[in-house]
Amino acid sequence: MTIETLDKVKLRLLDCLTAAQVTDNETVRTLHGQDESYHEPALPDLVVFPRSTQDVCAIIKIAHEYEIPVIPFGRGTSLEGHIIPYDGGISIDFNEMNQILAIEPENLLVKVQPGVTRMQLNKELKKHGLFFSVDPGADATLGGMAATNASGTTAVKYGVMRDQVRDLEVVIANGEIIHTGNSASKSSSGLHLNGLFVGSEGILGCITELTLRVYGIPEHEVAGRAVFATTALAVQAVTALKHAGIPIGRVELVDAASIHVANLYSETNYPEKPTLFLEFHGNEAGLKQDIEFATEILQQFQCTDLQFEKDTAARNKLWTARHNLAYAFIHASPGKKLMSTDVCVPISELAGAIDYSRELLNLSGLTGGITGHVGDGNFHALLMIDLNNKVEVEAAKQVNEQIVDFALKRGGTCTGEHGVGIGKRSYQQQEHGNALFVMKAIKQVLDPKNIMNPNKLL
Template structure:
């Protein structure tokens, strides 16, 4: 049965679920599941399905596989490379009703959650036991989507990305088979690392329905700091210097002057419109105070123009406000346009040079770019606002994006440090992985021979 003959299979699909209303063809619902936060063109699915159990996901996938109907998993829709766009129509599988925090094990520093649990709600629950989950991609993404893209964010410099937090998964394969990978133990040498295979697979190998995650004690003492500099180079050198010195920073974020200008316009604030480092330190109070003193002295060696720090929670939030609102501010400055955002990651020694190259390349192409990122691990973003209805505008931005990626790859970096491949980075994978790409294709063919799981992504 072809996916263009929708009425028959949609009626049949409705009969699979206890409540047929959980299969929606409402235009508003379809439109909401046609796009993410990126500039990639939207595409309406044929239907949106809201499963509530793993068994329902299994039945839906078994049905879709038998009929050759594409299935695209959907969480919060906050991805940035078109991951959730159903480019071939079919089913958008919305997992947000699978939002149970199944088990919290404080003594083991482990939690089990369903895929649709939002990051913020997980941390609200964990705080009752003095724990937290560290991965913070900015948006209030769902855990399943964060695993599917191997999300990271501001705290990756200390805690790592999602790949470092996932101990085990429950996954439904294309044919409806339900498997469990990993365990509650913090390590294992039993067989292939299937957990790692599904982390970052972007819904192309299976649908993640549950995860077992590491969690951490809430820190004893936290200090946030903000330092401004005469140049992006100077700020980047301080970030690299902190890492080289072994300072256990919890977060190291850089924003350029263009980003601060956008935030001032968006929020009505008056932050100094200069390249700025945002820092966070956590741990025992004496150690944190010593780290803050070291960072202040290091900033002074690069002609830092100001160094502020706060330990009070609300004061810390105010100090970091310009970083937290960066993406929204940049988008607000260009109404009617969509965001194209690079997320290359380079070896940290190449970071200052890479940022210089990105700035110079954008200027040479006549593009206004804001630069910010998680510079403590070599991951930075160059952001361009583009008119998706203007092919030349998009093409010009894509040329800049390509130059930034090739510069990173030539230095041993990657085309994507945290956003994933989706639709936008497919063309770079052969340059980055070479013959290993054929192995990835073979894995995809083995697990999803009919290519029903998120087709058109990664490859």
């Protein structure tokens, strides 16, 4: 953007917003020019802080008039460069649109602005005996979680972000407001716009309100830790648990290398072998039967150590160790940056994919571990790299490409939950084939000037 255009845009924005809502301060721009990924940062020309849907409409109409990029920003926790403004433009920070608009316990629904975080929402829902299920680990904004179709540890039972969205209010590229759904539990009317906009990563519009499904807090929760001799046995045990119909709330695989760094960081003393972290939700009588049945199944697959935790503190300690795994690797490798792969494969291919990824890691010489939401086939190789070391950077890229290629050739996807951004953009043709043309056509119709988060996803 030229200085002359920038000055004109600032004046137009100040006609609609207050001075506190518009800034070109370099420190603020720097904060909005990076996420938690290893991708190269880049600064926006301006950062704006809308407080209402009408503010967002005004911002986007000005951007549309001047044909300058608009990049939605939540908490900056994304891992594939979604919010990095490589083409400059306006970063729209939604953190001041952080109101919980309505909680409807009788409908099991909640309406929120996009800047509400999942922890903020769950704190309020708890007063009603409810909770929001999607847990990506980070305290991300719900708008950002919808934009990337986030999921996490609880997806095996409750589904991903797309499964929770009933309706979105979206400001599209010409500044008009649309709704993608309604509050009904089902509909056969029209195209499924919820499914289109959830996961669209800001390339079709800015989400300004979400209507989401919530759940009753389970009467009882029991966490468990099961240790196995091999990864294959652990994955086979998970498959058997699912086939048996046991209602698992969470099931996570953590490999031996990851357990090692988790022990150091979280001050735990878990055996350094492939381990399943499990959680069961239900009523007390039902859970007792589920745990007994699960124990029998796990032991059939040579589980060498099995511990269950009913106490809240002990259960939280176990899941905190799992959630902090990425930070454990970062803490153990000072000066290095985390690169996380994110493929998802059919369950039947999971053990082979994980073993293959571990072999690639060993051959690369890079520090790293493997963890994943094995109940739905999604896993991550966590690679620690020195961005100033070209050999390490290239080795990490090769490992990532080989893992993705392995997944795609077996009916999987290049990203199970992190999204495409710029990091997975090069795999879209291989994964989607001719369907990519359809996606590009939709983008062209809704955003002919290509101002909405340009050059991301597609």
